[in-house]
Amino acid sequence: MTLDERHRQQRVGQRTRHSRRPTVEHAAWVFYAVAAIGSTIGQIWVGVQTPPWPDTLHWWWRATFVAPFAIVIDLGGAVTAAFADWRQRLGESAYGWRILSAATVTVGVTTNIVGHADVAYLAVVFGGLGVFAYAIWLMHSAARRRDALRAAGKLADTAPAFGIGQWWREPAVTRRARSLAVAQRLPLHQSLDIARQQLRDEKRRAALASHVETLIRSRHDDPVRADIAATTLDLDAVAATLTAQADVPGWARVIGADLTPPTPNSDVDADAERNPAALPVGPMPPADVLRRVPQDQASYDRWRQLWAELKANPDLERAEFAQRHNISLRQVQRISRIGASGLLDSPLTLIDRVAQLGGNNGHARQHPASAS
Template sequence: MNLIHTGPEARISTHSQAAERVAWVFYCIAAAGSTIGQIWVGVQTPPWPADLAWWWRAAMVTPFAAVIDLGGVVTSAFADARQRLGETAYGWRALSAGAVTTGVAINIIGHADVPYLAVVFGGLGVFAYSVWLLHSAARRRDALRAAGKLADTAPVYGLAQWRREPAVTRRARTLALASGYPLHESLDIARAQLRDERRRTALAQHVETLIRSRHADPVRAAIAATTLDIDAVAAALTAQSDVAGWARVINADLVPPPLPTADPHDNEPYTAPAVGPAMPPTDVLRRIPTNQTAYDRWRQLWTELATDPDIDLQTFAEQHGISLRQAQWIRSVGPTGLLNSPTPPAVRLAELARSNGHLASPATPAT
């Protein structure tokens, strides 16, 4: 049953076949031009008898000119066949290069009096041979790849990626060739591997230092550090590390101290500190409820959070039927002291403004 492929591979194969046909056309034209140039030189340069017609001269020179160009191709074909078998084929390749060099030299030297003809016919010979070499090399690689003797090509990462992350790109290319990862996935895996390796190397150095410090005798310390698989110990430490616990401890150290607030019901005047603690962002402050019931609910939740600072916010939010974002707001506002007063901050500010006369009456328009 014949299957008709219409995917990207089929289109690539079609384009490759079209390119090969065009390459053959260019090669044949260039090879014919090089041969014509050699025949031209053969007709004019040798000391032919004066009464010998030019077409007799061309007929006698043509086989030799054709053999020179054809010999370069034939010996190159033999070299290509031996290279497919894994040989270097230096002898065949040297014969091929020698034949082509002879043909190009005949064209250049024979037309030295006319630089245009020397460049055209010599260039055609070089061009024809270059096309043949590149074409045969491409077909050889395709044959080796089809036989499983050649690695697949790696993704093209681009010059900017190589310049920006040379180590990552080199590792990504190796991963793509070894495991078949696509471009972006190979880069992500390479970054993760290099990051883990750097962390594991640094940890291994500290582990070795710790192991050596447990022995006063430097010889025993060296034996212990050499006997143990330091990398394995570092990997086990990484796997057993309590990331969440350290995050909670560090977060507790980063909680700002409470901020004293002014309350209109207090008799003591409020004195602002010289340098106040960091306040929550403005968008979080706007979330503080102005409704007394909702505000009292926030105060109750903050009291529970303050008594157990290590509680997981997600668990806390689920226990009290609130969103995780709202629990984060309460934890951010609570340490500032804005939830200490029984009156919502917005209400307190409004009462302070009225008591200071700022809301007594609209300003008299200027005359």
């Protein structure tokens, strides 16, 4: 998902939220009004019945006297909560306003519950209205405060919903992905992939740093100097540098060469070991190339060694190989061509093999004559 698409989705989501918010806000305020009126009625009811009023004083006069106090209690809880929310938006803790708001609501709820204790239904209804309304008000104001802080850039964006299954399977990966998604505004799956890679790299780098520390300590006989060296160096930085310098393709070639299946040349090598004088059956190179095969044993062994190295590293550049061994590129090409024909598989030089084969053939021709 591109950045433009992400911003487009965010704008669509914001428009959707803004279009739904007025309806939700209106319903919330209607609920607060009904709950406040209900709580106030319950407190007025208690005020009309509980105090020792004169019998000659009608109930509506009692309600008139009690109503201001009941209204002040409910309104005070809302006003102090609004003040607390306002100061919290400015970055303050507003503990005083929050404590005063909770104390005011507690007085109103306690009045309703204790005053209607003889009728459980009325105690639950009037007391529950106050508790329920105040709890929803706290959550509502907290949500509005977070929206305002987020719009002002004072609050981090929300992270994607990873789901309970993802948290259960990979808690460490999900925790890292959540931080990455919030910090870099990454989508869900990309943040998970990056988190997995980071944790793998950190685990490998920590193991490598441990080995580096062991190596550094082994270079010093004095344990104090070993501690100084191991503490002075940034082992994580050394491990990261070693990882960057690692010849991964080279190791892959070496390991891959050991895992390749046997080739027909392996059978030729086995035949050469069993019968060093045997000549290869494959296509022979031209005469001008054959004349370049060394006749002395030392030079021939040198060619065999170079061919074995070429055969073990088929992806190695010929120019690099020639420069490494201080020989010409043409000579490397000759060694490759002659080695591919099988003429370098035997430990005997070509002339020695021809001579040995000639002697064996002479014995084979003379043996039947001697038998007759």
